[in-house]
Amino acid sequence: xxxxxxxxxxxxTLKQWNAKGFFGFLYYKDPDGWITDVFVHRxxxxxxxxxxxxAQFEFELGPGRTEEHRDQAIKVKQYAVNSGVEALAxxxxxGGTQ
Numbered sequence: 001x002x003x004x005x006x007x008x009x010x011x012x013t014l015k016q017w018n019a020k021g022f023f024g025f026l027y028y029k030d031p032d033g034w035i036t037d038v039f040v041h042r043x044x045x046x047x048x049x050x051x052x053x054x055a056q057f058e059f060e061l062g063p064g065r066t067e068e069h070r071d072q073a074i075k076v077k078q079y080a081v082n083s084g085v086e087a088l089a090x091x092x093x094x095g096g097t098q
Contacts (some may be wrong), residue, residue, distance in 0.1 A: 014056075026038050026040050039072045
């Protein structure tokens with residue numbers, strides 16, 4: 001069950017990505033001002049928008065797969081065009097990618 005409004009757009013940063021499982025977590029500031037993680041799956045990215053750790057994405061909240069699962073990010077698209085490029089450059093200078 002969602003505690004935050006659905007249909008509202010949020011801006012978050014991709015915190016981690018599991019390339020084998022095709023999922024990851026975005027963090028964002030929720031309506032109460034808390035920094036919150038939200039699950040995201042590859043199928044919820046708009047076509048042409050790829051997961052890049054450190055990049056910012058716009059998304060909405062949608063229901064988890066079952067009632068036991070918390071909300072997940074849906075309608076995920078890159079927010080700032082350069083944020084993915086900057087994130088990749090930062091990863092390269094730090095000696096790796098996630």
